[in-house]
Amino acid sequence: MKPRVAMFAFTCCEGCGLAVIECENELLDVLNLIDLVEWREGLSEKAEEYDIALVEGSISTHADEKKIKEIREKAKVLVAIGACATTGGLNALKNRYGMHEVKQMVYGKAGEQFDTIPARPLRAVVPVDLELHGCPIDRTEFLRVVRDVALGKTPKLPDYPLCVECKKKENVCVFFRGMTCMGPVVRAGCGAICPTFGDGCEGCRGLVSNPNENAHKETLAEHGLTVTEVLQHFDMFNSYTEDHLA
Amino acid sequence: MALQVIGCEAVTQLLEKLMAEGRVVAPHQREGNKQWVFEDVKDPCDVCLDYTSTILPPKKYAFPPKEKLLHYELADRPKMEAVIEAEPLVIFGAHPCDIYGLNALDKALCDQKVDPNWVARRAQIRIVGVDCEPDEYCFCGSMGTASVSTGYDLFLTPLNGDYVVEVATPAGEAMMEGIPAREASAEEIAAVKKRLETKLRQERKINCDVNSLPLHFSGFEKSPVWAEVAEKCYSCGTCNLTCPTCFCFDVLDEMDLSLHSGNREREWDGCMLEEFAQVGSGENFREEREDRLKHRFFRKYSYLFTKYGEPYCCGCGRCVRQCLVHIDPVDTINRLLAHSGKEA
Numbered sequence: 001m002k003p004r005v006a007m008f009a010f011t012c013c014e015g016c017g018l019a020v021i022e023c024e025n026e027l028l029d030v031l032n033l034i035d036l037v038e039w040r041e042g043l044s045e046k047a048e049e050y051d052i053a054l055v056e057g058s059i060s061t062h063a064d065e066k067k068i069k070e071i072r073e074k075a076k077v078l079v080a081i082g083a084c085a086t087t088g089g090l091n092a093l094k095n096r097y098g099m100h101e102v103k104q105m106v107y108g109k110a111g112e113q114f115d116t117i118p119a120r121p122l123r124a125v126v127p128v129d130l131e132l133h134g135c136p137i138d139r140t141e142f143l144r145v146v147r148d149v150a151l152g153k154t155p156k157l158p159d160y161p162l163c164v165e166c167k168k169k170e171n172v173c174v175f176f177r178g179m180t181c182m183g184p185v186v187r188a189g190c191g192a193i194c195p196t197f198g199d200g201c202e203g204c205r206g207l208v209s210n211p212n213e214n215a216h217k218e219t220l221a222e223h224g225l226t227v228t229e230v231l232q233h234f235d236m237f238n239s240y241t242e243d244h245l246a
Numbered sequence: 247m248a249l250q251v252i253g254c255e256a257v258t259q260l261l262e263k264l265m266a267e268g269r270v271v272a273p274h275q276r277e278g279n280k281q282w283v284f285e286d287v288k289d290p291c292d293v294c295l296d297y298t299s300t301i302l303p304p305k306k307y308a309f310p311p312k313e314k315l316l317h318y319e320l321a322d323r324p325k326m327e328a329v330i331e332a333e334p335l336v337i338f339g340a341h342p343c344d345i346y347g348l349n350a351l352d353k354a355l356c357d358q359k360v361d362p363n364w365v366a367r368r369a370q371i372r373i374v375g376v377d378c379e380p381d382e383y384c385f386c387g388s389m390g391t392a393s394v395s396t397g398y399d400l401f402l403t404p405l406n407g408d409y410v411v412e413v414a415t416p417a418g419e420a421m422m423e424g425i426p427a428r429e430a431s432a433e434e435i436a437a438v439k440k441r442l443e444t445k446l447r448q449e450r451k452i453n454c455d456v457n458s459l460p461l462h463f464s465g466f467e468k469s470p471v472w473a474e475v476a477e478k479c480y481s482c483g484t485c486n487l488t489c490p491t492c493f494c495f496d497v498l499d500e501m502d503l504s505l506h507s508g509n510r511e512r513e514w515d516g517c518m519l520e521e522f523a524q525v526g527s528g529e530n531f532r533e534e535r536e537d538r539l540k541h542r543f544f545r546k547y548s549y550l551f552t553k554y555g556e557p558y559c560c561g562c563g564r565c566v567r568q569c570l571v572h573i574d575p576v577d578t579i580n581r582l583l584a585h586s587g588k589e590a
Contacts, residue, residue, distance in 0.1 A: 026503055029503035029504055030503065032504075033503070033505070143503060146503070147501060147503055147505070150505065151501065151505070159520065159521055160481075160482070160483060160519045160520065160521065161480060161481070161482040161483070163480070163482035163483065163484050164482065164483050164487065164516070164519065167301070167302070167483070167484055167487035167488060167568075168311040168312070168487065168513075168514060169311075170283050170301045170302045170306075171301075172276045172277060172278040172281045172301065173278075173568065173570070175570060176278045176279050176281060177277065177278045177279075178278075178279075183482075184480045184482050184570060185480065208520070209520070210481070210520060212478070212479065212480045212481065212535070214478075215477075215478045215479070215480055215571050216480070218478070218571070219570045219571060
């Protein structure tokens with residue numbers, strides 16, 4: 001029997017779901033391997049039961065927290081997809097402020113009616129079986145994971161810096177073009193898409209397991225960044241820490 | 247073989263002739279500070295023979311970053327077919343260090359087990375070498391790789407706006423057919439020799455004889471220098487991936503989404519990457535940066551050197567040129583020597 005797969009979204013732009021919809025040429029093959037049973041962005045149906053939950057978004061309200069725990073109860077396998085779900089992503093930038101202050105900043109007086117708590121990646125709330133990184137996720141990587149799950153294989157995702165992919169493509173190093181990049185400490189897997197199209201990596205896939213952060217702070221400083229700018233580079237997608245919850 | 251002299255226009259003519267025969271790749275300049283890459287020649291005017299170093303060595307044509315090894319189809323009777331994608335190719339404008347790198351890999355990849363994909367590609371590659379002027383990162387003078395005596399069909403040495411051409415093989419002779427050339431004068435031949443002498447006078451050099459490196463390395467195992475150097479290493483694999491003599495790879499089975507067919511592929515790997523020495527059980531034999539850095543240096547200057555009788559480093563300087571934290575083999579070797587009191 002094909003595994004029943006449900007997709008859910010919490011605090012995010014649902015762009016990762018869109019990346020799945022954009023697998024246009026492969027969607028029929030995907031549907032041969034899995035049964036999609038619930039997916040707000042792509043289906044009208046809802047399901048009470050499923051085997052695999054693909055979840056995008058970070059947990060940033062009490063309602064999110066309750067719902068992800070329910071999903072965890074039901075799903076045999078929980079996959080976090082996209083930066084918001086894997087690192088807390090951009091959402092975690094708000095965590096440095098007080099929640100009252102955040103609501104005021106965005107909505108003014110009307111803000112008080114909203115329920116908001118510090119944004120967390122899924123693994124900070126429930127156990128997660130697999131994390132698919134990126135903002136948004138990489139389609140090819142998504143399809144590879146679907147295939148591996150169907151084959152009963154544990155997907156192998158890269159845990160080496162982005163520089164590997166830039167070198168294999170023979171991209172001119174972003175630093176040698178007078179710009180800065182997070183590539184040397186950030187997880188590969190996107191095919192170095194931003195450097196390939198002329199931009200520096202901003203770190204949406206999160207840091208590798210053992211990043212040499214000190215070396216990178218020195219490199220960024222050597223290329224003219226101030227301490228504040230260096231920290232901003234690290235914070236954009238990767239500012240979440242457990243201290244935010246205190 | 248007698249040396250000939252050709253003008254710049256004749257180089258263009260030579261390129262055009264080779265392009266008419268088939269695929270030609272040569273150095274082209276890229277946007278950015280002194281960056282070049284080997285790529286297909288579309289217009290001889292775009293070729294830049296006056297370059298320092300390309301990001302990747304021309305090794306990528308004989309051993310691509312990723313390639314298919316096997317195609318398989320699953321059925322009641324599964325079908326499998328070895329895949330070798332090779333085609334005739336001219337590498338135009340390879341520097342001596344890069345030619346040395348290809349020669350070194352001929353030994354490593356044909357030792358005991360012959361790598362059929364490498365051999366099939368190499369057999370169809372013709373090489374036109376060109377001499378270079380070392381920059382501040384080159385250390386071919388220390389490695390004995392500033393010039394090569396084999397591994398090319400033609401070799402061009404720039405001289406006063408012209409090129410002195412050495413025809414080294416029958417294939418090279420065929421390339422030169424119909425290209426206007428004159429015999430080199432005694433002065434020109436002397437100038438080529440002098441050029442090499444100048445090239446060997448490099449500021450950056452290792453403080454020992456290259457052939458004594460394996461012996462010195464036997465005493466470097468426990469040197470504190472490794473940890474000092476490794477502290478700033480990213481483990482990003484840039485030194486591996488840009489190295490003309492690195493040849494490690496990973497093999498992956500990539501099944502199509504249909505689950506009916508797929509390919510076995512190999513892809514460049516690098517011993518500086520954290521997962522390189524990790525095995526199925528999760529055990530990692532070189533978990534620390536220091537272990538990986540040390541391993542790479544031992545491969546280059548000790549293990550493979552001892553096995554094949556020459557350094558597995560061609561002194562091209564790509565590893566330090568591309569390294570954002572400036573880890574430099576010359577500096578590292580000199581620190582190791584100084585620390586062990588073996589500086590010559």
